[in-house]
Amino acid sequence: MTLIHFSRQFMLRTLLTIGLLLLLFLALSAFSQKASAHGYVDSPASRAIQCKSGVNKDCGQIVYEPQSLEAPKGFPAAGPADGKIASAAGAFPKLDEQSSTRWSKVSITPGTKTITWKFTANHATSKFHYYITKPDWDPNKPLTRDQLDLTPFCTHEYEGNKPPAALSHDCEVPVRTGYHIILAVWDVADTANAFYNVIDVDFGNGESDNEAPSAPNGLTVSNISSTTAALAWNASSDNVGVAGYYVYSGNSRIATVTDTEYTVNGLTAETSYAFSVRAFDAAGNVSAPSNVITVTTAAAPAAYPEWSSSTVYVGGNIITYNGLNYEAKWWTLGEIPGKADVWKLIP
Structure with a gap:
């Protein structure tokens, strides 16, 4: 009788556990759909x-x-x-x-x-x-x-x-x-x-605003790196008001902004790009393009080996640690870059 009683208890507990796990799975599944x-x-x-x-x-x-x-x-x-x-x-x-x-x-x-x-x-x-x-x-x-x-x-x-x-x-x-x-x-x-x-x-009284903003002018570029370029331009004017600007790389629109500057990210090193800007108003009218500015990105920075705690380094050796580059000042072994004086942070 004791064995039968124990078996029933075990089975009930097992079924209860399976039921709770199933409910948890369904809840997590519903949440993942909701939050995806x-x-x-x-x-x-x-x-x-x-x-x-x-x-x-x-x-x-x-x-x-x-x-x-x-x-x-x-x-x-x-x-x-x-x-x-x-x-x-x-x-x-x-x-x-x-x-x-x-x-x-x-x-x-x-x-x-x-x-x-x-x-x-x-x-x-x-x-x-x-x-x-x-x-x-x-x-x-x-x-x-x-x-x-x-x-x-x-x-x-x-x-x-x-x-x-x-x-x-x-x-x-x-x-x-x-x-x-x-x-x-x-x-x-x-x-x-x-x-x-x-x-x-x-929609107001139904009258249409058919006048596009003036073309932005004075487009310039600065802070060019291997992957980024900072654009800036002069504000456009409009009979009602400028709502924002579209930024283009060639014929592709890459951003919509409401200030008169934008930093382009994700560029490829040693590659030429042609950027321009158009203004738009709340009615959806779009201006003529700004002047086109051509940019050639810089070369990619040199790639250095990852620091290893088991490698001996001497003065002048350069390594990468946590995404930063360091140069050894003298002989070192096992001293962590950024935490030991032997390492000098370099650009």
């Missing part, structure tokens, strides 16, 4: 990022993590419930508060506009799709599917690729007047989730 990718619409500034910057007030916890508006994908057939679209299914309920005056608005005009996402944790991506409120929507009612035109005005397929830290693409924004909401949706490819960002925009 994060990002937000940076331009035109989304409601969440305007909360983080302090433009929007009384936003709740979203000020600490505007990149976390994550909910099940499948919009509009699935995804966040009506009334909880802005908060990604209620995760940040303050964002669902809706009235004509509750949120700061970004000025915009119809036509081709650049939309920029920033990613704090990029991930394999299925697509980006965009919706806008109907011409007769009611801004003093909760944001629901009935308030939105459920045919996306813009879709960008991404075929499972991982986006860079920042990704810009162009969309043809429909004609509207006054206050409207754009809903931007980023579908992750290999999880069940998507990211939902609302953008509060103001």
